[in-house]
Amino acid sequence: MTAPHTPHLTPEAEQAPPFPAPSVDPNRTGGAVWHVRALMASGRWRPTREAIAHWLNTLKFESHHLVLVGASAGWMMSAEFLERFRFIEAIDIDPLARPLFAWRHGRRLGRAGTLVHWHRLDALLQLEELMARWPDAAWLFDNVLGQQIYRHHDMDALEAALGGLAQRLAGREWASVHDWLSGPAMPTHAGAVLSRPIDRAVIEPQGLQLRGQSYSLSAAGEALLATLNASGEWWDHRTACVFPPGTSVSLIPWELLPGTWHWLQAGGVSARTRFEARAARGNATKALRILDELDRDDRTARS
Numbered sequence: 592m593t594a595p596h597t598p599h600l601t602p603e604a605e606q607a608p609p610f611p612a613p614s615v616d617p618n619r620t621g622g623a624v625w626h627v628r629a630l631m632a633s634g635r636w637r638p639t640r641e642a643i644a645h646w647l648n649t650l651k652f653e654s655h656h657l658v659l660v661g662a663s664a665g666w667m668m669s670a671e672f673l674e675r676f677r678f679i680e681a682i683d684i685d686p687l688a689r690p691l692f693a694w695r696h697g698r699r700l701g702r703a704g705t706l707v708h709w710h711r712l713d714a715l716l717q718l719e720e721l722m723a724r725w726p727d728a729a730w731l732f733d734n735v736l737g738q739q740i741y742r743h744h745d746m747d748a749l750e751a752a753l754g755g756l757a758q759r760l761a762g763r764e765w766a767s768v769h770d771w772l773s774g775p776a777m778p779t780h781a782g783a784v785l786s787r788p789i790d791r792a793v794i795e796p797q798g799l800q801l802r803g804q805s806y807s808l809s810a811a812g813e814a815l816l817a818t819l820n821a822s823g824e825w826w827d828h829r830t831a832c833v834f835p836p837g838t839s840v841s842l843i844p845w846e847l848l849p850g851t852w853h854w855l856q857a858g859g860v861s862a863r864t865r866f867e868a869r870a871a872r873g874n875a876t877k878a879l880r881i882l883d884e885l886d887r888d889d890r891t892a893r894s
């Protein structure tokens with residue numbers, strides 16, 4: 592079994608490298624294969640979809656404007672979460688995403704008065720331009736960051752860019768659900784794995800605090816693989832560096848195909864970045880309130 596990779600330390604803001612241009616064509620992260628797979632797997636994916644919906648419910652975005660990166664048809668997305676927003680900028684490189692998203696979510700979002708604007712572009716390559724276009728929006732990277740290993744050959748350059756994302760998004764509220772590890776597994780009781788309470792962890796500089804104990808990334812990964820009775824070669828999606836230390840994350844199992852499992856990491860850094868933004872603007876009262884909320888979240892995540 593391949594041990595999970597330990598990333599380099601997150602770079603300083605001014606050193607945060609941009610994403611390299613994709614070197615793999617065609618798009619293996621979405622498109623017809625993804626849509627057919629999602630359509631056929633609706634029942635098998637239900638527990639993971641529900642766990643993601645539960646996590647989305649815990650996000651405290653203040654903005655009513657959402658940038659949804661990797662929207663696709665929103666196969667794993669909760670309509671209830673989307674309805675919280677007045678405007679959604681849905682971004683995907685896949686031409687099928689827009690009509691299928693409208694088919695799955697259009698009617699309900701229309702009733703809720705949520706307006707969806709579509710953009711067919713590479714959001715990671717155009718990040719700064721898009722951030723400048725929507726300065727007050729919240730960002731959700733929806734099962735897209737972990738997929739970038741399928742678009743690139745140079746994994747170290749990709750990992751450096753993933754590790755620099757938090758600095759580039761500083762001052763914004765943002766969240767991501769993404770693949771961390773994936774590979775073959777045959778848990779004895781798949782239903783039990785999927786229905787047990789979701790593991791919460793706190794990101795540490797070189798590892799994770801999980802179930803009240805500090806683990807190196809590779810030890811945490813091994814512990815998660817053991818719960819799935821994993822075997823054979825596992826992929827590391829190079830996303831362990833995405834969230835800054837102190838971020839509380841949910842670790843969600845997903846049976847993508849029969850016998851092929853993923854561990855997803857889902858976390859949001861909205862409170863901390865909003866605090867930094869407010870503190871920078873000198874709004875001390877609001878900054879203290881947000882700091883209180885952040886402390887409360889940390890205590891909950893550690894308990």
Ligand SMILES: C[S@@+](CC[C@H](N)C(=O)[O-])C[C@H]1O[C@@H](n2cnc3c(N)ncnc32)[C@H](O)[C@@H]1O
Nearest residue numbers: 620621661663665666667683684685713714733
């Ligand atoms: C695994 S799918 C996730 C789909 C979606 N979140 C859902 O619930 O159905 C990843 C999606 O991200 C899109 N994608 C990959 N890289 C992208 C990028 N750099 N910018 C925009 N979209 C991207 C793919 O086309 C694909 O639709």
